[in-house]
């Protein structure tokens with residue numbers, strides 16, 4: 276580990292979850308990751324239930340009912356900036372609002388009533404019922420209630436085994452994939468053309484699925500189903516008729532892709548739609564998969580047209596941003612890879628990169644692709660992130676809602692790249708939006724007047740961080 280990382284006091288049990296790119300000539304030990312968070316380290320991760328909720332939530336014409344106390348539903352209400360081109364039912368946060376008496380006597384009756392009432396009122400195409408921690412504890416037979424209501428109402432009513440304590444957020448992703456898979460194979464596929472794909476793991480944040488769909492359709496590719504951005508139950512029922520699955524968020528959707536491959540023979544490609552390099556590579560990968568020269572030529576044409584608009588604008592931002600340093604802390608590793616490349620394309624260096632759900636090979640890839648000295652961290656916590664940011668003196672923090680206050684309290688520019696954002700950051704247009712947002716925050720004059728830049732950090736913050744930074748003189 277580098278001297279920078281050595282000077283940070285980590286909880287001893289966290290030490291194997293932090294690494295430094297380029298450290299030492301011999302191969303470093305694999306990072307500890309893909310495991311339950313350390314008790315007491317106040318992880319940035321969400322629970323397994325939240326993992327399921329964020330994956331299934333954008334299915335717009337389905338009813339989403341959280342079986343549990345109201346807090347679980349409130350915590351995940353409208354949690355993504357996912358958009359729908361039609362129904363808005365998904366944006367409601369329905370809950371069975373379990374209380375003390377339900378915990379004592381069971382919540383099955385309440386669940387059955389809630390489902391029947393909501394289905395009668397909203398006529399959804401399907402219903403998803405999320406189990407929360409307390410449902411796992413009291414042992415409600417959610418499967419049986421769902422089966423009964425499905426029989427009575429004639430729509431699929433699907434239990435999601437997402438008890439918050441059952442594992443990491445990644446286990447929640449898996450529960451979501453298992454739940455949605457119950458719809459697969461139940462629709463008619465005879466009219467689906469051969470050059471067809473499903474988009475997996477794009478959640479239509481600020482309309483991103485529409486951007487990607489447009490590129491693919493300009494190439495002549497038919498999109499059967501989008502899972503789950505702007506998702507529709509009937510399209511998901513037909514997704515087993517596509518020739519290829521494009522997996523954008525590998526962390527959340529790889530298990531579904533593997534099942535579709537195993538049981539329906541549909542191969543999948545892991546891609547990313549963030550940044551110029553990865554977006555172009557994704558389109559070329561689709562063209563190569565179908566082994567069609569005309570398709571490849573059309574992909575090149577799409578890339579050329581988009582770059583002609585984008586590159587002159589990017590040059591402007593790159594001039595100011597060259598040499599600036601960034602910290603990245605995101606959910607999945609594929610997004611982290613893309614962000615490292617995207618930052619490079621606007622002249623910036625990644626000084627810290629971490630994820631909530633990366634595995635050993637993801638961290639090895641990060642070690643290879645990042646510059647020597649870059650700190651790599653799994654399942655971090657606010658204290659570690661704050662310390663790393665100060666030590667590396669970063670100009671930008673890219674993260675989500677839980678990282679925003681860390682950045683602003685330290686006086687660091689921030690870019691929201693999480694699922695709750697309202698800005699399209701995918702595709703070529705997304706790269707332009709990303710560069711514009713990064714430029715606006717990094718170059719803001721406000722940071723000059725923060726304690727970090729004007730001589731130190733406040734004594735109170737300094738004390739929390741272990742007292743290693745000089746106290747700020749009064750401005």
Ligand code: SF4
Pocket residue numbers: 322323324325343346347350406407408409438439440
């Ligand atoms: S499912 Fe459990 S961990 Fe998740 S929000 Fe509800 S109570 Fe909290």
